[in-house]
Amino acid sequence: MIVSFSLREQFVRHRKVSSAAALVAATLALTACASDSDEATTPAAETSAAAAVQEPVAITYDGGIYVLDGEALKVAHDVTLPGFNRINPAGNDTGVFxxxxxxxxxLDATAGKMTDISYPGAKPGHVVLHGDRTVLFTDGTGEVHSFDPKKLTDGKPEGRTYKTAQPHHGVAVELADGTMVVTLGTDESRPGAIALDKDGKEIARSEECPGVHGEAVAQGEVVGLGCKDGVLLFKNGAFVKVKSAGAYGAVATQVGTEQSPVLLGDYKVDPDAEREFPEQFALIDTAAQKLQVVPMPKGVSYSFRSMARGPQGEGLILGTDGKLHVVDPATGKLTASWPVVGAWKEPMDWQEPRPALFVRGDDAYVTEPATKKVHRLDLTTGKVAGSVTLDAVPNEISGTMSEH
Incomplete structure (x- = not known):
């Protein structure tokens, strides 16, 4: 399974300050749909005295990061960290990048402390987990770092490094045999990707993926890269293009699982939109090399923080109707729609809070910025199992993840 957690159109390091009125307007005065669940409230931060946390869930807010106990949904740590910060699983059971x-x-999420393990560089971008590797891509330098995340508990691990010809908003993934797939690009354009063998020798190249962005890995270690006109696959040592139906059918955010040859992706159709609110999604069958476009329920959209895969490989999409929609990847049918939060609207600024989804095992964690709540949904029942109200508005959500 592959997990990539830094998906966006542009990397800006300081979030714009917005008024309370703007936040309310952007989220349409959401109300929680978890009245039958247990709810906790945020305790005062006592980071220094708090015990180690099991199954940590991390949530950013303007000025810091909350670390919750994933089962009890209580705030265990409050880490002060100025600025707009992004979070991604490090790939082990203690850390978050x-x-x-x-x-x-x-961040040592179990202890609630920032460590001295760092990878300096301007515009840190995608973090990709696959197999026994975590791969970091730094947009501002083009540097790629790949390493075994289990070794992070012993300090900064030795690993593989690579530098792209030109810095760009890119991504890289390393496969089990040491093959590394890396995007090509500059500040002005991103045309495709290359594949390197374990010794760093180029073995394949494709420049048939305009605007390459977002990646996932399907069953059999088939890599999918999003393009403005479909998806670029890397399979059996070569690149294969799967085109969208029209001249413009853009895929960016994707999620995959080793349980299925089908990738779940977003799908946008308006090249001129300042911010498109897609009402359809893509299923990319990497075995048949076909792309299917599936409509959302009428009037329902989603954001780049809305997609995940469930424990059985099912697709999960958090819709603007406040429901978590379950997708059968083989047929494209919506098999369930579970209420979690109130109806919401995606803000124009990608850094602004909106309901976000993080899935680990049988649990789906969903933020609700309008009410300052976080909910835990049991994916085996479709019921909200617990909620917590925070002191600050939640933005991004992530957590530890040792299996990927």
Whole structure:
């Protein structure tokens, strides 16, 4: 399974300040749909005295990061960290990577403390977990770092490094045999990707993926890269293009699983939109090399923080109707729609809070910025199992993840 957690159109290191009225308007005065669940409230931060946390869930807010106990949904740590910070699983059972103004830095989520393990560089971007590797891509330098995340508990691990010809908003993934797939690009354009063998020798190249962005890995270690006109696959040692139906059918955010040859992706159709609110999604069958476009329920959209895969490989999409929609990847049918939060609207600024989804095992964690709540949904029942109200508005959500 592959997990990539830094998906966006542009990397800006300082979030714009917005008024309370703007936040309310952007989220349409959401109300929680978890009245039958247990709810906790945020205790005062006592980071220094708090015990180690099991199954940590990390949530950013303007000025810091909350660490919750994933089962009890209580705030165990409150880590002060100025600026707009992004978070991604580090790939082990204790750490979370924080993207700051100066680069990637590891947060020990169980202890609630920032460590001295860092990968400096401007515009830290995608963090990709696959197999026994975590791969970091730094947009501002083009540097790629690949390493075994289990070794992070012993300090900064030795690993593989690579530098792209030109810095760009890119991504890289390393496969089990040491093959590394890396995007090609500059500040002006991103045309495709290359594949390198374990010794760093180029073995394949394709420049048939305009605007390459977002990646996932399907069953059999088939890599999918999003393009403005479909998806570029890397399979059996070569690149294969799967085109969208029209001249413009853009895929960016994707999620995959080793349980299925089908990738779940977003799908946008308006090249002129300042911010498109897609009402359809893509299923990319990497075995048949076909792309299917599936409509969302009428009037329902989603954001780049809305997609995940469930424990059985099912697709999960958090819709603007406040429901978590379950997708059968083989047929494209919506098999369930579970209420979690109130109806919401995606803000124009990608850094602004909106309901976000993080899935680990049988649990789906969903933020609700309008009510300052976080909910835990049991994916085996479709019921909200617990909620917590925070002191600050939640933004991004992530957590530890040792299996990927």
């Amino acid at each position: 924080v993207s700051t103004e100066s680069g990637f830095q590891v």
